[in-house]
Amino acid sequence: MERQELKDIFDEVLIEGEAKYMEPMSAHTSLRIGGPADIFVMPRTRSSLMNLHINCKRSRIPFFPLGGGTNVLVRDGGIEGVVLSSMQFRNKEAVKEDDTHVYLSVDAGTMLQGLVNFSRENGYSGIEGLAGIPGTVGGAICGNAGAYGYEIKDVLVSVERMDSEGKIGRVRADEIVFGYRSSGILPGELVLSAEIKLRKDEKREVSARVDNFLKMKREKQPLREMSAGCVFKNPSGVSAGKLVDEAGCKGLRTGDVEVSRVHANFFINKGKASASDFIRLMEEVSRRVKEKFGVVLEPEIKVVGRDAVN
Numbered sequence: 001m002e003r004q005e006l007k008d009i010f011d012e013v014l015i016e017g018e019a020k021y022m023e024p025m026s027a028h029t030s031l032r033i034g035g036p037a038d039i040f041v042m043p044r045t046r047s048s049l050m051n052l053h054i055n056c057k058r059s060r061i062p063f064f065p066l067g068g069g070t071n072v073l074v075r076d077g078g079i080e081g082v083v084l085s086s087m088q089f090r091n092k093e094a095v096k097e098d099d100t101h102v103y104l105s106v107d108a109g110t111m112l113q114g115l116v117n118f119s120r121e122n123g124y125s126g127i128e129g130l131a132g133i134p135g136t137v138g139g140a141i142c143g144n145a146g147a148y149g150y151e152i153k154d155v156l157v158s159v160e161r162m163d164s165e166g167k168i169g170r171v172r173a174d175e176i177v178f179g180y181r182s183s184g185i186l187p188g189e190l191v192l193s194a195e196i197k198l199r200k201d202e203k204r205e206v207s208a209r210v211d212n213f214l215k216m217k218r219e220k221q222p223l224r225e226m227s228a229g230c231v232f233k234n235p236s237g238v239s240a241g242k243l244v245d246e247a248g249c250k251g252l253r254t255g256d257v258e259v260s261r262v263h264a265n266f267f268i269n270k271g272k273a274s275a276s277d278f279i280r281l282m283e284e285v286s287r288r289v290k291e292k293f294g295v296v297l298e299p300e301i302k303v304v305g306r307d308a309v310n
């Protein structure tokens with residue numbers, strides 16, 4: 001769709017928030033890679049969000065929900081249609097409690113680390129292993145984020161979502177199929193908020209567990225570099241990082257993307273990497289692992305968007 005055509009459509013809709021045309025996605029992803037989104041929208045209110053959704057559907061404009069952008073690789077041609085950021089919706093509050101648990105209502109755009117810090121400050125247990133995972137609660141739910149035996153699904157009571165028809169409803173967590181780094185949330189759906197149940201515990205103990213997981217993460221992962229976390233899912237019973245390492249790929253480089261020397265399942269943008277460099281490196285690493293171990297690696301990161309037009 002042409003830029004002017006999109007502008008005409010969107011100027012008609014009252015959006016309480018911000019809309020940017022041809023916004024580079026490299027500014028919104030932890031990899032700092034990605035071509036422009038036709039429109040990047042940050043609605044401020046629920047009504048503008050719904051308005052936007054209805055308008056996209058009526059005009060058949062594709063839309064892509066984005067959280068912290070820490071698990072996506074956006075291709076160099078950018079994203080067609082609307083990228084919808086949930087980062088402005090960040091409210092979290094305790095809604096009820098009993099003797100053993102506290103129940104929180106958490107907006108999708110809340111940073112997962114904000115939630116981990118809140119749980120640690122208040123002595124609430126259940127998400128200690130998620131310490132150090134960047135991104136939002138909405139993104140964590142969509143990919144069932146987890147580490148060290150903890151997964152977000154284990155503390156979820158329900159999810160409030162907008163379906164592809166624009167209808168808002170709440171689903172119980174046990175009605176959603178969660179798997180290893182996957183959920184039954186469909187691409188046309190938008191997670192708005194979630195109810196989360198945490199166990200009351202000793203502050204000191206929760207804090208010690210969080211510190212311990214953070215220490216392990218810092219020692220084993222290149223957290224200060226530009227990455228999107230683990231590139232490949234662990235095949236059953238084996239670590240993808242170990243396979244990549246033993247296939248001799250640590251330090252392997254395509255353009256400005258390098259297989260981390262700290263953790264072989266992290267690919268690092270060393271400066272001005274492109275998505276096509278990244279994808280070529282993924283293909284080469286997959287080829288070497290297949291050749292050496294006969295194992296087909298499956299991407300954990302979401303590769304989205306269109307190829308660059310040369």
Ligand SMILES: Cc1cc2nc3c(=O)[nH]c(=O)nc-3n(C[C@H](O)[C@H](O)[C@H](O)COP(=O)(O)OP(=O)(O)OC[C@H]3O[C@@H](n4cnc5c(N)ncnc54)[C@H](O)[C@@H]3O)c2cc1C
Pocket residue numbers: 030064065066067068069070071072086108132133134135136137138139140141142143144145146147181185189190191192221222223227228229230302
């Ligand atoms: C240094 C580093 C370490 C990491 N460590 C871990 C780890 O230990 N464990 C782990 O599981 N992951 C890890 N990750 C990956 C990533 O942080 C998680 O997957 C995170 O939960 C993604 O959240 P996000 O908000 O950034 O999602 P995004 O990257 O923005 O989006 C991911 C997917 O979710 C969808 N989505 C996002 N928000 C919504 C919404 N509100 N409604 C509908 N769909 C939505 C997007 O469309 C996209 O398909 C790591 C990443 C980095 C950079």
